[in-house]
Amino acid sequence: MGKLDLRLPPGVKDILPEEIPGWHYLEDVVRELALLYRFHEIRTPILEKALLFKRGVGETTDIVLKEMYVFKDRGGRELALRPEGTAPIVRAYVEHGLHTRPQPLKLYYLGPMFRHDRPQMGRSRQFHQFGAEIFGAPGPLADAEIIAFLSAFLSRAGVRDWELELNSVGCPECRPRLLAALQDYFRAHLTELCPDCRQRLERNPLRVLDCKEAVCQEVVQRAPTPMDYLCSRCQSHFAAVQEELRGMELPFRINPRLVRGLDYYTGTAFEVLSSSLGAQNALGGGGRYDYLVQECGGPPTPGVGFAVGLERVLLALSKQPDCPFPTGEKRQGVFVVAPDEEGRREQARWVRRLRSAGVPSDRDYVAERGLRAQLRQADRMGARWALILGSEELAQGKVRLRDLEKGEQFDLPVERVIDWLKTEATGGKE
Numbered sequence: 001m002g003k004l005d006l007r008l009p010p011g012v013k014d015i016l017p018e019e020i021p022g023w024h025y026l027e028d029v030v031r032e033l034a035l036l037y038r039f040h041e042i043r044t045p046i047l048e049k050a051l052l053f054k055r056g057v058g059e060t061t062d063i064v065l066k067e068m069y070v071f072k073d074r075g076g077r078e079l080a081l082r083p084e085g086t087a088p089i090v091r092a093y094v095e096h097g098l099h100t101r102p103q104p105l106k107l108y109y110l111g112p113m114f115r116h117d118r119p120q121m122g123r124s125r126q127f128h129q130f131g132a133e134i135f136g137a138p139g140p141l142a143d144a145e146i147i148a149f150l151s152a153f154l155s156r157a158g159v160r161d162w163e164l165e166l167n168s169v170g171c172p173e174c175r176p177r178l179l180a181a182l183q184d185y186f187r188a189h190l191t192e193l194c195p196d197c198r199q200r201l202e203r204n205p206l207r208v209l210d211c212k213e214a215v216c217q218e219v220v221q222r223a224p225t226p227m228d229y230l231c232s233r234c235q236s237h238f239a240a241v242q243e244e245l246r247g248m249e250l251p252f253r254i255n256p257r258l259v260r261g262l263d264y265y266t267g268t269a270f271e272v273l274s275s276s277l278g279a280q281n282a283l284g285g286g287g288r289y290d291y292l293v294q295e296c297g298g299p300p301t302p303g304v305g306f307a308v309g310l311e312r313v314l315l316a317l318s319k320q321p322d323c324p325f326p327t328g329e330k331r332q333g334v335f336v337v338a339p340d341e342e343g344r345r346e347q348a349r350w351v352r353r354l355r356s357a358g359v360p361s362d363r364d365y366v367a368e369r370g371l372r373a374q375l376r377q378a379d380r381m382g383a384r385w386a387l388i389l390g391s392e393e394l395a396q397g398k399v400r401l402r403d404l405e406k407g408e409q410f411d412l413p414v415e416r417v418i419d420w421l422k423t424e425a426t427g428g429k430e
């Protein structure tokens with residue numbers, strides 16, 4: 001029998017301690033901005049009924065047809081690992097009667113999503129999204145607010161080269177005429193389409209506009225676009241969104257072929273693209289979905305939202321010369337060293353006092369190692385300071401501090417040392 005291979009399956013990865021500062025950095029930016037923009041956090045489970053996404057995201061989307069992790073649980077229920085966050089939030093909105101709360105309701109979420117797509121740079125099978133949704137606000141100002149929130153997130157996170165693309169994909173009133181025109185056009189060019197698009201053409205002709213295959217690109221360039229078929233309500237809504245974005249000085253580009261990969265969109269659709277990411281260049285995307293709540297069993301309620309892929313944001317930031325979070329391990333905290341019997345009696349008390357004062361601290365767990373072994377351990381553990389409790393210094397009411405980064409050391413009076421370290425540990429911000 002071969003050796004047991006317990007390594008992770010393709011497309012999923014561990015986030016190791018040295019990568020954590022980037023995640024904490026982004027999560028802090030999300031929380032700080034959510035507070036400023038008055039969005040409230042919601043957490044939904046990773047597991048949902050598969051039916052939610054079939055209904056919500058759409059039976060004929062790539063996500064549901066090809067990418068969703070679906071399985072039967074031990075009770076025979078068909079469940080899915082969530083491939084996206086909007087349908088679950090809508091489900092929660094309906095399930096908890098959130099429409100009875102004051103509207104508009106502004107929610108945000110952070111968490112892992114799962115799609116079984118071919119892994120490549122910027123695309124994995126488990127990835128993390130930060131998303132936001134506004135319920136109960138039908139007007140263009142809500143679209144502008146959601147785009148402003150997304151844009152503020154990217155700017156505040158420090159992402160440099162990104163662009164906003166905007167389109168309107170129409171509503172149930174204008175969509176049938178568009179779909180008919182698309183089918184007519186693509187049927188006339190059937191042999192020029194990729195095999196996937198030949199099928200899409202019958203089930204979901206809008207999606208052909210979004211095909212990345214080189215063969216389809218040429219046909220798509222000359223195809224009708226949603227813009228040519230917008231009803232007057234969609235037209236004026238879209239014009240007002242653009243007007244508002246201009247008022248907020250948020251630059252954008254109209255992309256008439258932007259259609260997005262999920263079926264729930266009506267009206268405004270948008271994506272933010274980064275030039276530094278290669279093929280998977282969408283940092284995020286979103287749009288309006290005015291019928292989803294109703295389709296999921298709730299009262300008619302308009303919605304608009306976005307989601308960004310946090311791995312892609314981190315990737316874009318890590319390529320910038322001015323990456324805003326530490327990428328290596330930073331020396332931190334205090335290692336309390338007891339070189340002799342006297343010090344050992346005091347060691348546990350010092351660690352406790354430092355921790356209660358908010359100074360990250362640790363000690364050696366091997367009893368009675370010598371001074372040099374403990375200092376080596378302090379260095380290996382990445383401590384910034386070694387606090388040495390030598391009997392001679394203690395007898396004079398002092399302790400010795402060694403700065404393990406600069407290699408300097410000095411004594412401080414016992415009564416001053418905790419305050420001094422506290423100021424150092426918090427960078428003097430307290």
Ligand code: HAM
Pocket residue numbers: 083084085086087115117122123124125126127128129131132133261262282283284285286287304305306307308309310311312
């Ligand atoms: P989406 O465009 O499918 O939209 O995903 C949003 C973002 O998630 C993408 O732009 C990308 O950054 C990231 N992403 C998607 N798939 C992967 C993957 N396989 N690996 C890494 N990152 C990925 C939605 O999910 C909608 N729920 C957005 C929304 C919210 N619309 C309205 N409200």
